[in-house]
Amino acid sequence: MEEYKLVEPSCDYQDEYINMINEWKLTGERMIPFILRYDCSNFESFLDEMLKLKTSTSLKEGIVNSTSFWLINSQGRVLGATNIRHELNRNLLNIGGHIGYGIRPSERLKGNATRLLAMALDKAKLLGIKKVLVTCDKDNIGSAKTIINNNGMLDSEDVVNGTEIQRYWIKNE
Structure with missing residues (x-):
C-alpha cells in the first residue's frame, strides 16, 4: 500500500x-498555492524564503x-504542496483562507488533493487552528469536492477581482 x-x-x-x-509550468496553469510561484532557481535562497514565511516577525x-509542506509518496515523488497560514488578515478572510493546496498535473484525479488537505488540516490543528477557512474558485469543481470531502461547509460566494469564489469553513477540533 502506498x-x-x-x-x-x-x-x-x-x-x-x-x-x-x-511540469506545472508546461501546462500554463497558475500554480497554487502561491509559494509554488516563488523563484527556486537558487534553492538555498528559496528555502530561506520558506523559513522566513514561517518564523519572521x-x-x-x-x-x-x-x-509550507510537500506531499511525498513512498518513492520520494513530490505530488503537491500546501501552505498553511497561521492567522488570517482581511484579505485572506476574503480570498485565500488558512490553507492553500495544489497537486501536480500528472497526479490529479487520484485522491491526492483530498489526502493533502486532510493532512494539512492535521498540521493546522497542531498550530491551534480550530476553525479553518478554505476558498476556491467557483468553477473549480474538483477543489470544491476536495473541500467538501474534508467536511467543508459552504459559507458564502462572492466575486473577487472578477472571479467567483466560494468560502468554506471546516471545524478542526
Missing part, C-alpha cells in the same frame, strides 16, 4: 520539487506567517 507524508521544504527533495514546478505588509 505511503504518503508531508515534509517541510528541504534540499532532500530539491530535484523532485523542481521537476514538479517544471517582520514580514511585508499584508503577508502573514505560514508553513
Whole structure:
C-alpha cells in the first residue's frame, strides 16, 4: 500500500520539487498555492524564503506567517504542496483562507488533493487552528469536492477581482 507524508521544504527533495514546478509550468496553469510561484532557481535562497514565511516577525505588509509542506509518496515523488497560514488578515478572510493546496498535473484525479488537505488540516490543528477557512474558485469543481470531502461547509460566494469564489469553513477540533 502506498505511503504518503508531508515534509517541510528541504534540499532532500530539491530535484523532485523542481521537476514538479517544471511540469506545472508546461501546462500554463497558475500554480497554487502561491509559494509554488516563488523563484527556486537558487534553492538555498528559496528555502530561506520558506523559513522566513514561517518564523519572521517582520514580514511585508499584508503577508502573514505560514508553513509550507510537500506531499511525498513512498518513492520520494513530490505530488503537491500546501501552505498553511497561521492567522488570517482581511484579505485572506476574503480570498485565500488558512490553507492553500495544489497537486501536480500528472497526479490529479487520484485522491491526492483530498489526502493533502486532510493532512494539512492535521498540521493546522497542531498550530491551534480550530476553525479553518478554505476558498476556491467557483468553477473549480474538483477543489470544491476536495473541500467538501474534508467536511467543508459552504459559507458564502462572492466575486473577487472578477472571479467567483466560494468560502468554506471546516471545524478542526
